[in-house]
Amino acid sequence: MIQPLVIANWKMNGSYAANYNLLTYLLPEIAVNRLARIGLCPAYPYLAQVGQRLVGSPVWLGAQNASAYSEGAHTGEVNVAMLRELGCEYVLVGHSERRLMHGEDDTAVAAKFAAVEAAGISPILCVGENLAECEAGETETVITRQVMAVIDQVGIDHFFNAVIAYEPGWANGTGQIASSEHVQYVHGLIRRLLRDRDPYIARELQLIYGGSVNPTNAIALFQQPDVNGALVGGASLDARAFIAICDALEQAHRHALAQGA
Numbered sequence: 718m719i720q721p722l723v724i725a726n727w728k729m730n731g732s733y734a735a736n737y738n739l740l741t742y743l744l745p746e747i748a749v750n751r752l753a754r755i756g757l758c759p760a761y762p763y764l765a766q767v768g769q770r771l772v773g774s775p776v777w778l779g780a781q782n783a784s785a786y787s788e789g790a791h792t793g794e795v796n797v798a799m800l801r802e803l804g805c806e807y808v809l810v811g812h813s814e815r816r817l818m819h820g821e822d823d824t825a826v827a828a829k830f831a832a833v834e835a836a837g838i839s840p841i842l843c844v845g846e847n848l849a850e851c852e853a854g855e856t857e858t859v860i861t862r863q864v865m866a867v868i869d870q871v872g873i874d875h876f877f878n879a880v881i882a883y884e885p886g887w888a889n890g891t892g893q894i895a896s897s898e899h900v901q902y903v904h905g906l907i908r909r910l911l912r913d914r915d916p917y918i919a920r921e922l923q924l925i926y927g928g929s930v931n932p933t934n935a936i937a938l939f940q941q942p943d944v945n946g947a948l949v950g951g952a953s954l955d956a957r958a959f960i961a962i963c964d965a966l967e968q969a970h971r972h973a974l975a976q977g978a
Protein backbone atom coordinates (compact mmCIF):
# COMPACT_ATOMS: atom_id res chain seq x y z
CA MET A 718 0.00 0.00 0.00
CA ILE A 719 1.17 3.54 -0.74
CA GLN A 720 2.76 5.27 2.26
CA PRO A 721 0.70 8.29 3.30
CA LEU A 722 2.40 11.67 2.99
CA VAL A 723 1.78 15.07 4.55
CA ILE A 724 3.77 18.06 3.36
CA ALA A 725 3.63 21.40 5.15
CA ASN A 726 4.00 24.42 2.89
CA TRP A 727 4.83 27.32 5.15
CA LYS A 728 4.85 29.68 2.14
CA MET A 729 6.34 33.15 2.81
CA ASN A 730 5.75 32.94 6.55
CA GLY A 731 7.98 32.49 9.57
CA SER A 732 10.87 34.03 11.45
CA TYR A 733 13.62 32.44 13.50
CA ALA A 734 11.55 32.86 16.67
CA ALA A 735 8.23 31.73 15.14
CA ASN A 736 9.83 28.66 13.53
CA TYR A 737 11.58 27.77 16.77
CA ASN A 738 8.29 27.86 18.66
CA LEU A 739 6.35 25.97 16.00
CA LEU A 740 8.97 23.21 15.84
CA THR A 741 9.10 22.98 19.62
CA TYR A 742 5.39 22.06 19.68
CA LEU A 743 5.38 20.09 16.46
CA LEU A 744 8.41 17.83 16.58
CA PRO A 745 7.67 15.82 19.72
CA GLU A 746 4.28 14.92 18.16
CA ILE A 747 5.16 14.31 14.53
CA ALA A 748 8.63 12.83 14.85
CA VAL A 749 7.60 9.60 16.60
CA ASN A 750 5.95 6.34 15.55
CA ARG A 751 4.42 7.68 12.40
CA LEU A 752 2.98 5.60 9.59
CA ALA A 753 2.91 8.69 7.45
CA ARG A 754 5.91 10.39 5.96
CA ILE A 755 5.92 14.04 6.97
CA GLY A 756 7.82 16.89 5.35
CA LEU A 757 8.21 20.58 6.12
CA CYS A 758 8.84 23.23 3.47
CA PRO A 759 9.92 26.50 5.06
CA ALA A 760 10.94 29.59 3.09
CA TYR A 761 14.52 29.53 1.73
CA PRO A 762 16.13 31.62 4.51
CA TYR A 763 14.96 29.12 7.12
CA LEU A 764 15.94 25.86 5.42
CA ALA A 765 19.17 25.65 7.45
CA GLN A 766 17.43 26.47 10.72
CA VAL A 767 14.66 23.91 10.20
CA GLY A 768 17.05 21.35 8.70
CA GLN A 769 19.23 21.50 11.81
CA ARG A 770 16.21 20.89 14.05
CA LEU A 771 15.24 17.88 11.90
CA VAL A 772 18.59 16.12 12.20
CA GLY A 773 17.97 12.72 13.76
CA SER A 774 14.19 12.98 13.31
CA PRO A 775 12.16 11.12 10.67
CA VAL A 776 10.66 14.39 9.41
CA TRP A 777 11.87 15.42 5.96
CA LEU A 778 12.96 18.83 4.74
CA GLY A 779 11.61 20.35 1.53
CA ALA A 780 11.83 23.59 -0.43
CA GLN A 781 9.02 25.55 -2.05
CA ASN A 782 10.73 26.20 -5.37
CA ALA A 783 13.98 25.65 -7.29
CA SER A 784 15.68 27.11 -10.31
CA ALA A 785 15.87 25.05 -13.47
CA TYR A 786 19.34 26.52 -14.06
CA SER A 787 22.40 24.86 -12.63
CA GLU A 788 24.46 27.95 -11.73
CA GLY A 789 25.66 31.33 -12.89
CA ALA A 790 24.09 34.68 -13.66
CA HIS A 791 20.57 34.08 -12.34
CA THR A 792 20.22 36.70 -9.63
CA GLY A 793 17.73 35.75 -6.95
CA GLU A 794 17.51 32.10 -7.97
CA VAL A 795 18.44 29.04 -5.90
CA ASN A 796 19.67 25.89 -7.62
CA VAL A 797 19.01 22.26 -6.77
CA ALA A 798 22.62 21.60 -5.68
CA MET A 799 22.22 24.29 -3.02
CA LEU A 800 18.96 22.72 -1.87
CA ARG A 801 20.60 19.30 -1.79
CA GLU A 802 23.43 20.69 0.32
CA LEU A 803 20.87 22.07 2.76
CA GLY A 804 19.38 18.58 3.09
CA CYS A 805 16.20 19.01 1.03
CA GLU A 806 14.53 15.75 0.05
CA TYR A 807 11.48 17.35 -1.58
CA VAL A 808 10.87 20.42 -3.73
CA LEU A 809 7.49 21.82 -4.74
CA VAL A 810 7.36 22.36 -8.48
CA GLY A 811 4.66 24.33 -10.27
CA HIS A 812 2.74 25.38 -7.18
CA SER A 813 -0.46 27.19 -8.18
CA GLU A 814 0.87 30.44 -6.72
CA ARG A 815 4.01 30.12 -8.89
CA ARG A 816 1.87 29.42 -11.96
CA LEU A 817 -0.72 32.13 -11.27
CA MET A 818 1.40 34.91 -9.77
CA HIS A 819 4.87 34.27 -11.13
CA GLY A 820 4.09 33.26 -14.69
CA GLU A 821 5.42 29.69 -14.61
CA ASP A 822 4.07 27.80 -17.60
CA ASP A 823 4.09 24.05 -18.31
CA THR A 824 7.48 24.22 -20.05
CA ALA A 825 9.12 26.05 -17.14
CA VAL A 826 7.53 23.65 -14.64
CA ALA A 827 8.81 20.62 -16.58
CA ALA A 828 12.34 22.10 -16.66
CA LYS A 829 12.27 22.59 -12.89
CA PHE A 830 10.92 19.07 -12.38
CA ALA A 831 13.79 17.68 -14.47
CA ALA A 832 16.43 19.65 -12.53
CA VAL A 833 15.04 18.59 -9.15
CA GLU A 834 14.75 14.94 -10.10
CA ALA A 835 18.23 14.88 -11.62
CA ALA A 836 19.60 16.13 -8.27
CA GLY A 837 18.14 13.09 -6.52
CA ILE A 838 15.44 15.15 -4.84
CA SER A 839 11.75 14.17 -5.05
CA PRO A 840 9.79 16.71 -7.07
CA ILE A 841 6.26 17.37 -5.84
CA LEU A 842 4.56 18.32 -9.07
CA CYS A 843 1.62 20.60 -8.32
CA VAL A 844 -1.21 20.68 -10.84
CA GLY A 845 -4.63 22.24 -10.72
CA GLU A 846 -7.14 24.39 -12.51
CA ASN A 847 -7.80 28.02 -11.61
CA LEU A 848 -11.24 29.42 -10.80
CA ALA A 849 -12.12 30.46 -14.37
CA GLU A 850 -11.06 27.06 -15.72
CA CYS A 851 -13.06 25.30 -13.03
CA GLU A 852 -16.18 27.36 -13.77
CA ALA A 853 -15.76 26.71 -17.49
CA GLY A 854 -15.74 22.94 -16.83
CA GLU A 855 -12.13 22.66 -18.01
CA THR A 856 -10.68 20.80 -15.03
CA GLU A 857 -9.98 17.55 -16.88
CA THR A 858 -8.43 19.35 -19.87
CA VAL A 859 -6.16 21.48 -17.67
CA ILE A 860 -5.00 18.61 -15.44
CA THR A 861 -4.32 16.41 -18.45
CA ARG A 862 -2.33 19.17 -20.13
CA GLN A 863 -0.28 19.95 -17.01
CA VAL A 864 0.56 16.32 -16.22
CA MET A 865 1.26 15.30 -19.81
CA ALA A 866 3.47 18.37 -20.41
CA VAL A 867 5.89 17.09 -17.77
CA ILE A 868 5.65 13.43 -18.79
CA ASP A 869 6.29 14.33 -22.43
CA GLN A 870 9.15 16.72 -21.68
CA VAL A 871 10.87 14.71 -18.96
CA GLY A 872 9.79 11.09 -19.49
CA ILE A 873 7.65 8.85 -17.30
CA ASP A 874 10.76 7.04 -15.95
CA HIS A 875 11.63 10.21 -14.08
CA PHE A 876 8.43 9.96 -12.04
CA PHE A 877 9.80 7.08 -10.01
CA ASN A 878 10.57 9.32 -6.99
CA ALA A 879 8.02 12.00 -7.74
CA VAL A 880 4.83 13.00 -5.96
CA ILE A 881 1.87 14.71 -7.64
CA ALA A 882 -0.20 17.23 -5.70
CA TYR A 883 -3.61 18.22 -7.00
CA GLU A 884 -4.06 21.83 -5.93
CA PRO A 885 -6.96 23.69 -7.48
CA GLY A 886 -5.88 27.35 -7.55
CA TRP A 887 -9.31 28.41 -6.30
CA ALA A 888 -8.90 26.34 -3.12
CA ASN A 889 -5.39 27.48 -2.15
CA GLY A 890 -5.51 29.70 0.88
CA THR A 891 -9.17 30.58 0.28
CA GLY A 892 -10.83 28.38 2.88
CA GLN A 893 -12.82 26.83 0.03
CA ILE A 894 -12.03 23.13 -0.26
CA ALA A 895 -12.87 20.92 -3.22
CA SER A 896 -15.39 18.20 -2.34
CA SER A 897 -13.82 14.85 -1.56
CA GLU A 898 -15.70 13.35 -4.56
CA HIS A 899 -14.19 15.97 -6.87
CA VAL A 900 -10.70 15.34 -5.47
CA GLN A 901 -11.11 11.57 -5.94
CA TYR A 902 -12.31 12.17 -9.51
CA VAL A 903 -9.22 14.25 -10.36
CA HIS A 904 -6.83 11.89 -8.59
CA GLY A 905 -8.39 8.98 -10.47
CA LEU A 906 -7.84 10.87 -13.71
CA ILE A 907 -4.16 11.48 -12.86
CA ARG A 908 -3.70 7.81 -11.90
CA ARG A 909 -5.16 6.78 -15.30
CA LEU A 910 -2.88 9.18 -17.19
CA LEU A 911 0.13 7.63 -15.45
CA ARG A 912 -1.15 4.08 -15.98
CA ASP A 913 -1.28 4.62 -19.73
CA ARG A 914 2.49 5.29 -19.63
CA ASP A 915 3.69 3.05 -16.79
CA PRO A 916 1.40 0.84 -14.67
CA TYR A 917 4.02 0.37 -11.94
CA ILE A 918 4.56 4.10 -11.41
CA ALA A 919 0.81 4.65 -11.53
CA ARG A 920 0.33 2.09 -8.75
CA GLU A 921 3.11 3.39 -6.48
CA LEU A 922 3.07 7.18 -6.90
CA GLN A 923 1.80 9.26 -3.98
CA LEU A 924 -1.07 11.53 -5.00
CA ILE A 925 -1.78 14.24 -2.46
CA TYR A 926 -4.38 17.00 -2.30
CA GLY A 927 -3.74 20.62 -1.35
CA GLY A 928 -6.19 23.45 -0.84
CA SER A 929 -7.62 24.62 2.50
CA VAL A 930 -7.17 21.26 4.22
CA ASN A 931 -7.98 21.45 7.93
CA PRO A 932 -8.53 18.86 10.68
CA THR A 933 -12.29 18.76 10.00
CA ASN A 934 -12.38 18.38 6.23
CA ALA A 935 -9.32 16.09 6.21
CA ILE A 936 -11.32 13.10 7.45
CA ALA A 937 -13.61 12.74 4.42
CA LEU A 938 -10.76 13.55 2.08
CA PHE A 939 -8.48 10.83 3.36
CA GLN A 940 -11.22 8.21 2.95
CA GLN A 941 -10.92 8.54 -0.82
CA PRO A 942 -8.95 5.64 -2.31
CA ASP A 943 -6.67 7.76 -4.48
CA VAL A 944 -5.90 10.41 -1.88
CA ASN A 945 -2.59 9.42 -0.33
CA GLY A 946 -2.06 12.53 1.74
CA ALA A 947 -2.11 16.29 1.79
CA LEU A 948 -0.15 19.41 1.00
CA VAL A 949 -1.08 21.75 3.82
CA GLY A 950 -0.57 25.50 3.70
CA GLY A 951 -2.29 27.72 6.27
CA ALA A 952 -3.12 24.93 8.72
CA SER A 953 0.52 23.82 8.82
CA LEU A 954 1.41 27.01 10.71
CA ASP A 955 -0.79 25.88 13.58
CA ALA A 956 0.93 22.98 15.34
CA ARG A 957 -2.27 21.52 16.78
CA ALA A 958 -4.11 21.63 13.44
CA PHE A 959 -1.19 20.12 11.55
CA ILE A 960 -0.83 17.28 14.06
CA ALA A 961 -4.59 16.61 13.82
CA ILE A 962 -4.33 16.39 10.00
CA CYS A 963 -1.45 13.90 10.28
CA ASP A 964 -3.48 11.89 12.81
CA ALA A 965 -6.54 11.87 10.52
CA LEU A 966 -4.46 10.59 7.62
CA GLU A 967 -2.96 7.80 9.68
CA GLN A 968 -6.36 6.81 11.03
CA ALA A 969 -7.73 6.54 7.49
CA HIS A 970 -4.68 4.56 6.42
CA ARG A 971 -5.03 2.11 9.34
CA HIS A 972 -8.71 1.69 8.49
CA ALA A 973 -7.87 0.95 4.84
CA LEU A 974 -5.19 -1.55 5.94
CA ALA A 975 -7.72 -3.28 8.19
CA GLN A 976 -10.15 -3.48 5.26
CA GLY A 977 -7.39 -5.10 3.21
CA ALA A 978 -7.31 -2.24 0.70
Ligand code: PEP
Nearest residue numbers: 889890927928929950951
Ligand atom coordinates in the same frame (compact mmCIF):
# COMPACT_ATOMS: atom_id res chain seq x y z
C1 PEP B 1 -0.77 25.46 -0.57
O1 PEP B 1 -0.79 26.59 -1.03
O2 PEP B 1 0.13 24.66 -0.82
C2 PEP B 1 -1.88 25.12 0.30
C3 PEP B 1 -2.19 23.87 0.40
O3 PEP B 1 -2.47 26.17 0.94
P1 PEP B 1 -3.74 26.17 1.89
O4 PEP B 1 -3.75 24.87 2.67
O5 PEP B 1 -3.55 27.35 2.80
O6 PEP B 1 -4.91 26.29 1.01
